[in-house]
Amino acid sequence: MGRSSVGNRVPRPTRTESDTERRVAAVPRTTDGDGTPVPQRLLAAATRLFAEQGYDRTSVQEIVEAAGVTKGALYHYFGSKDDLLHEVYARVLRLQQERLDHFAGADEPIEKRLRGAAADVVVTTIENLDDASIFFRSMHHLGPEKNKQVRAERRRYHERFRALIEEGQREGVFSTATPADLVVDYHFGSVHHLSTWYRPDGPLSPQEVADHLADLLLRALRP
Amino acid sequence: MGRSSVGNRVPRPTRTESDTERRVAAVPRTTDGDGTPVPQRLLAAATRLFAEQGYDRTSVQEIVEAAGVTKGALYHYFGSKDDLLHEVYARVLRLQQERLDHFAGADEPIEKRLRGAAADVVVTTIENLDDASIFFRSMHHLGPEKNKQVRAERRRYHERFRALIEEGQREGVFSTATPADLVVDYHFGSVHHLSTWYRPDGPLSPQEVADHLADLLLRALRP
Amino acid sequence: MGRSSVGNRVPRPTRTESDTERRVAAVPRTTDGDGTPVPQRLLAAATRLFAEQGYDRTSVQEIVEAAGVTKGALYHYFGSKDDLLHEVYARVLRLQQERLDHFAGADEPIEKRLRGAAADVVVTTIENLDDASIFFRSMHHLGPEKNKQVRAERRRYHERFRALIEEGQREGVFSTATPADLVVDYHFGSVHHLSTWYRPDGPLSPQEVADHLADLLLRALRP
Amino acid sequence: MGRSSVGNRVPRPTRTESDTERRVAAVPRTTDGDGTPVPQRLLAAATRLFAEQGYDRTSVQEIVEAAGVTKGALYHYFGSKDDLLHEVYARVLRLQQERLDHFAGADEPIEKRLRGAAADVVVTTIENLDDASIFFRSMHHLGPEKNKQVRAERRRYHERFRALIEEGQREGVFSTATPADLVVDYHFGSVHHLSTWYRPDGPLSPQEVADHLADLLLRALRP
DNA sequence: CATGAATGAGTTTTCATTCAT
DNA sequence: GATGAATGAAAACTCATTCAT
Structure with missing residues (x-):
């Protein structure tokens, strides 16, 4: 860890x-x-x-x-050196997609599923802060072809997450005041940001941070 | 623009x-x-x-x-090349601090002041997306001394913003469920993230994005 | 040669x-x-x-x-370029120390040993005039650490030479009118100076110059 | 001083x-x-x-x-920068030539005159160690024309000094074992060398060093 | 499988000097 | 007399990559 x-x-x-x-x-x-x-x-x-x-x-x-x-x-x-970077990305993307699939596909009410997914991405990001830093700071270093590839996978992830929010909005448990797209970016902004401020020796455990951030997301989505 | x-x-x-x-x-x-x-x-x-x-x-x-x-x-x-980067930072920091001071010091209820500040930072960030990209991706390229200097100014800004949230929490208009610090990082995560996804030719104007994001923040803070 | x-x-x-x-x-x-x-x-x-x-x-x-x-x-x-210079020094220092040790440790009266060493350093300096020029003109171009190293080896050489003179002074064959330290610097001044005036196509062979300079040294040391 | x-x-x-x-x-x-x-x-x-x-x-x-x-x-x-260096040289050369002329032309026996000149050049060199360092380390930095000029003045000085020795040799008070030229270089070698080892806070005053070095010269010249 | 010598185009930075004002 | 902005050539050093062994 x-x-x-x-x-x-x-x-x-x-x-x-x-x-x-x-x-x-x-x-x-x-x-x-x-x-x-x-x-x-x-x-x-x-x-x-x-x-x-x-x-x-x-x-x-x-x-x-x-x-x-x-x-x-x-x-x-x-x-090439580029390849090495790409491998790092590939590993992270694979991992995150797997975990999102797991939480999104669970047999639970939408609220629980979204909260679970939102908190889990925070925990795994913190547990792999190095990967996260690289991810959010070095993506533009990839050559155009690999860049495209990574962006495509990234987009699949984003859409899977957005689908969860839209599902909740259709069911009426989430507010529709804000476009689902924007909500996803709102949450992932804070996830990216973690590598800037989170310190392992700080007062909050990864799980506590995750709970707080997931909480903020769900509170913002209250109708 | x-x-x-x-x-x-x-x-x-x-x-x-x-x-x-x-x-x-x-x-x-x-x-x-x-x-x-x-x-x-x-x-x-x-x-x-x-x-x-x-x-x-x-x-x-x-x-x-x-x-x-x-x-x-x-x-x-x-x-040096470093100096050039530092100048970019200095300019942005100065601008943002000025604007925050303006909104935070207004003679309005705390909700309005926070919403104003939160939306304004989004608008000015979008209006200076280049500066923002540089800011959030290249800070670690500064030499240690200048890095310290920028971090110090950055912290002042963060604390000013946090003070607004704490003021609302004390008055009871904002929830205390989440530590104010974390709320600030939550919001600024989404601001940083703007340079990743916002496109001037997209469907939303800077002001619309700003309104949505400020709205999400305030909804999340509802008691 | x-x-x-x-x-x-x-x-x-x-x-x-x-x-x-x-x-x-x-x-x-x-x-x-x-x-x-x-x-x-x-x-x-x-x-x-x-x-x-x-x-x-x-x-x-x-x-x-x-x-x-x-x-x-x-x-x-x-x-680095510095390293290159240092290698030149290292080679010369090693060579000179070896030769001094050889002459100083010979089984001969002190007068012969000093004369041998004093003449030999002249011959080998002339035979490596390039190294000598560099040595006496570029030492201060070395970075502080390597400078220290070279100075230390240089001092060892100086002290070995001084010991010869002091030995002769104790035995009464050399005058004690001048401190041994100063005598060493007197002689090595003339050795350094060789690279300024000696020309291979001049009237004197390296050995002749060496004999003359060693002679001057020993004459100056006569009680 | x-x-x-x-x-x-x-x-x-x-x-x-x-x-x-x-x-x-x-x-x-x-x-x-x-x-x-x-x-x-x-x-x-x-x-x-x-x-x-x-x-x-x-x-x-x-x-x-x-x-x-x-x-x-x-x-x-x-x-030019070159000019500046040349001015430094010109000043030193002028000064040394003047002083040599003074001692060489005195109305005294040759031994006293040589000793006086030999000691004086040591004192004035020590009193202007900076100039001396520059002189002996940077001469080759002058452009070819100025280099020639400086060398010519230098040679005049050398010859003036050599003439003193030859005068003594002709009079029989100095040994003729060593060519006068070589004796001059022997002595000036030690003068150049001063900037390498002399420290104002060392045990010997400039005059003491000068006396010792002049003494060594004259002892070496004893018939 | 693995080495490490060699490449060559690239990097940031320095600096003596000139010249319009 | 004096300024300091600007030049342009050259400096030391780096580095991803290749390839013979």
């Missing part, structure tokens, strides 16, 4: 993933320092450094040094 | 400002192409480019070319 | 030297034009140019052009 | 000197801070800065700031 956590899926652009999942020994043997395989180590190092210093301020050299490998190794696993 | 607007104060890093304030004609007459003096031209070009491409992705070369001057001229007026 | 001679040690700033000592073949085989490896070529070019034009007047561009490599290559081997 | 002292002759390349000597009021009225006229202030500032940082490391901007004038003023009095 540290600042940044690299998921357990190995991005291997040059290989298919399916066959490495099953046999543990298939993961590249090169695990030098600790037991973590090289690509994960690179991704973790890149995530931390990108969050700390920004994408442009982080050199490939720094990343490979932090990961304890050589440049050749990085370019063996990732096509 | 342009994207970016450069103020009318000439930055003169090597001198105190006081003596140039008196004589209006002291502003360098060197205005080459158009009638705008060089420092303003540089500031305007930098603002636009920083917003479009980010601070790190914008080279000094690009800035001086856009401003139609030479690199030497830039370094004659500004100590 | 060339103007400058670059040693056979490869500077590898990013690694400890110990592991490259073992395997002779570890010296990079990349020797483009002639057979000399890149770092040596750079060091030789830098030495010549620093001596001819001074440190500040020599651009990194000139060095890499003279060495027939690119700037990137230089910065691959040396951390 | 501070580190560096600028003589009382105003270098005015663009004007004749003769008419400003007589009438005090003819000295340019621009004496801003203290009462010293601008050119002297510039020369003094340049001398100090050149000695401290070297010629190349000292910018024209630093000089004018230290002197409390503007760049325009500097270029009004001196044709």
